[in-house]
Amino acid sequence: MAAYAFFFDASRCTGCKTCELACKDYHDLSPQVAFRKVYEYVGGGCVVDEKGIVLSNDVWVNYISMNCNHCENPVCMQVCPTGAMHRDELGFVSVDHVRCVGCKYCEMSCPYNVPSFDEEIGQMRKCDGCSSRVAAGETPICVDACPLYALDFGPRDEMISKYGSGDWVAPLPDPSYTEPTTIMKKASVSRAGGTMEGALVNPKEVA
Numbered sequence: 001m002a003a004y005a006f007f008f009d010a011s012r013c014t015g016c017k018t019c020e021l022a023c024k025d026y027h028d029l030s031p032q033v034a035f036r037k038v039y040e041y042v043g044g045g046c047v048v049d050e051k052g053i054v055l056s057n058d059v060w061v062n063y064i065s066m067n068c069n070h071c072e073n074p075v076c077m078q079v080c081p082t083g084a085m086h087r088d089e090l091g092f093v094s095v096d097h098v099r100c101v102g103c104k105y106c107e108m109s110c111p112y113n114v115p116s117f118d119e120e121i122g123q124m125r126k127c128d129g130c131s132s133r134v135a136a137g138e139t140p141i142c143v144d145a146c147p148l149y150a151l152d153f154g155p156r157d158e159m160i161s162k163y164g165s166g167d168w169v170a171p172l173p174d175p176s177y178t179e180p181t182t183i184m185k186k187a188s189v190s191r192a193g194g195t196m197e198g199a200l201v202n203p204k205e206v207a
Helices: 016-027 075-081 104-110 129-136 142-144 156-163
Strands: 006-010 037-043 046-048 053-057 060-066 083-086 094-095 116-118 123-125 150-156 183-185 196-199
Touching: 006 060, 006 156, 016 037, 016 142, 075 104, 083 183, 094 123, 142 150, 150 156, 156 183
Parallel strands: 006 183
Antiparallel strands: 006 150, 037 060, 037 196, 046 053, 083 094, 116 123
């Protein structure tokens, strides 16, 4: 079992992307690489009259801040031909840059679209849970940066005791595939996982 876990509360997230920007700044990432991504999932509609005046609406938007889930059954590790994708001493799924050849198998297999190819180094990069910060007794930079406390982090057993097992939230894939360790809490407008009521409106941004 992974030693640590992230928690995300969709009811607090406003989609400000401060977590994403703090991560990119701290890790000095290029514009093409992102360790944390904020998904904008929107649905509903409105009723208008012949003059274009809105009579009623049921539009909703749900934000999901997503980084690597450091899964219990990480398919990225299973398909990596060199062993570069591995679980480190803290339980995080990380990239060994001595071994990575940039084949992108991990990127193609991950159902959460986590690993990113960094053209500058010709290798894959991904969230390592800010392992150096955690080893020093600090929390990951994204957790520290969130202005609305939508993110939390700690030993996995403590996170489960505090927040429970979490929710499967659309449009994320079935968690039984890889057993992600991130605990998700749905918002009041969140749709249950497996439903198709909404649409992702920023697919290029999170690609």
